[in-house]
Amino acid sequence: MKNHNSYDLKKITSKYRPIVTFKVKKSIGSHTPEWEDIVNEIMLNTIEKIKSGEFKGESSVGTFIYTITRRRIVDYIRRKKRRAHKYIPESDPFPDPHEQIENKERAEMLAKKLEELKPKYKTILYLYYYKDLSRREVAQRLGISPRKVSERVHYAQKLLRNLIKK
């Protein structure tokens, strides 16, 4: 069992914040303006629980933070559902301009590289990710094995990764 002093809180925050952010945005939608507050709450709550000794290291830090995150999201969705019956929630289409711009540039570059891919790889991404066909359906359409579909998707991704690094 670890003493709370043996945890590097800064390191924990910088390591887990992106993961918590990802999960929160995926669950409640990134256009929902509250996502940032919720992430902040989860991180604060985590640090408090480690400092107070409530987290005793029975599980890994990752699992501990996941539990806090999941509970907070369930709570948020439950409240929102209750509210949604009374009125239609307002939404803000531009919640995080800074991040939006950064992501936008990356997204545009990625889109350009996608357009330039060889037809072989472009087709597979088109069917599998754009048209949402299952691995089996894509395989049938192209006359290749489902395994080959995964391999090709994987390879297309690798190509894109390299193109973006350049």
Add this chain to the structure above:
Amino acid sequence: MKKCRYEDLIDDYLFNRLSKGKKEEFEEHFFNCPRCFEQIKEKNELISVIKDKGDSIFKDMRIEEESKNRTRDKIFGFLSPKPLISATLTAALVLIIIFGIIPNITNETPEFMMSDDAIRGSSITLISEAIPSEFRWEDLGNDIEYKVFIYNDELLWEKSTQNNTISLPEEIKTKMIPGKSYSWQVKAFSPEGTLISSSSKVQFTWRKNN
């Protein structure tokens, strides 16, 4: 580098295809596995871009598919009037089926089963749940045009609206088989016609009410 046994679940997770239990197991895993998390982030970005900008990225593919369809139409057009006769026969048959057999099914209220979290990236939040024959999503503001799509394996129906709710026409409902899984999706367009946002495809099942 050795492959993590959870890696194969990444796509299914991002497309909300995992069962609740499997999903939680997978999430707990990536909270503990930096390698998987990196891959999830990368794939998520790729899928978001494909969903948001797919219309222009895959322009040429869509044109190809459409021209295939057109060729098919041309062939059928060329074969008339024989197909006309068979079409009449088919229509008669369909009418018999609709009025003879289907009423037992269509009298039942459709029930739409949604998965609990079906939101990805900067997508639109779909808030419809078990609302019979009505689909609802989060409003993104004034002057936004939404396009709603219903798919089985292929596109079954699409319709534009400025509201944030839509009902299915009867003719589509009769085409939908209870117990079979369908999906729906909403895309939002600015007044100028640019795609602003897109929801993921959300699966639902039309269940018989006993």
